[in-house]
Amino acid sequence: MPNNYKNLLKAFENHVLGARSHHDWFRDLLDDVMAGFGLRLKTPWDDEVRDQLFTLSTEYAKAVKDAPIFDDILGGLYQEIASKYKSKAMGQYFTPMALCEMMAAMTFDVGIYERSGTIRVYEPACGSGAMILATIKTIYENNPELLKRTSFTMVDLDPLCCRMSAVQIMANCLINGVEIGELFIVQGNALGDPLNMTPYYHVSRPEIEPMSVQGMAAGLQHAREEYEAQEKKKQASKPGFQFDLL
Template sequence: MNLAQEVPKELKKFAAVMDKLAYRNGSYSDVFSDNLDYMLACFLTTGDKERAEQLQKKYKGEYALFDELLKEYIMCMNDVLGGNKSWYDGLGTIYETISSHWKSSALGQFFTPCALVDAMTFMTLGEDEQGFGKRVLDNCCGSGRMLISAHAHAPGNYQFGSDIDPICTKMTAINMMLHGCVGEVSCMDSLAYTWKFGYRINTHLNRVGVPTIEHIEKFEDSYFYVKDKECKVVEPPKPKERGKYEPAKMEPTILQNGQMSLF
């Protein structure tokens, strides 16, 4: 069994190239993760020379196949979005296929089905949400399906995502970039409030028309950053009667962009 046999028709050429790479270069999960790094480097404004050299050393003569993977994926996106679909998450589909068929894989997540994603989008965003520069936030973004669906339904808004999984963060960055979303995604634990890395997506798209990805160098530059001293938890008053408690209250803080936060 190989990957090309398990994926939908539109992804078979892409998967066939992954089969070649995985045959002699480790697991599908390793190849998939390395491919995400390669795709990111191709669109990073700074490139990623160090990662490119690591991949060249690892894959040797087959390193050129990553360029073929990128070409096949863009052609797949072009064909699918040229049909009757307004968004497409091929990376998420590949990710799920690998995790469900190869037990040795390091992957292990399954994402919200596309039809349900669109249903949730329609329930959340009304017809008047288009083009008003509002902010769409998904704190457990997975491969970014909710964000690209929201963009397809109501373009002109800003998309922001975060996920604790580095692979999910990278998939979301690529998906947002290819779909023309403007915003950012961070790899972080939103509950523990620990940040690892992040990307700013298509910052210059409206001005120059070129899709780009930029590194967010430090947490303070991220949309998700809130100073600890601005976040206060108000302790609940002592119960007047035994067994009766009032819930704790969170004092909201206002970010620089005007969004209310309860971090």
């Protein structure tokens, strides 16, 4: 465990004031960081809370800087807090970063960028954002310029996971000086109608056609139709059984 990760965990253990639980501090840290990326706070912090959050956000920035680029820091921290303090976690278990990196490396195809303009990546259950973090890292290690043409759409039922994903990606981009084409994060059930989902955060480069819940619905319908067409083609190509009556 990197030292700054330990320092961040220790900071959470030491910063409990009044009625705020560790879960509350974790959520407030995410909201405080995202306020720096343009999401307005519903209620401004009082001076005491603001000072404590400044300490936590400073430790988080140090942890991001100290860790490998686009590493999943908050997923492990959240599970540690949920385990130790029986917080309001929804029982999530986040995919280990090493496994995410392996899957990202196995599925990455640089040739797709030669065949298409904007590449859109969809993660229907983003959790702490580890799979997209690993994907960004894989693309970055191949050619950072390709990230400017890549749009990432992320969905999760848990609003806290939406916050975590946004914080981890935006903080890594800022601290490491990396540009991505688009980030669109939505809170809702990925198995339901996209039109019933709630956009949480959106940022994109001017040349990228913006994603929306309507665009998600159309894209998923197109993907579903393509899949069904391919399945029908596979079934049609299978040799049938022939029986000879004796």
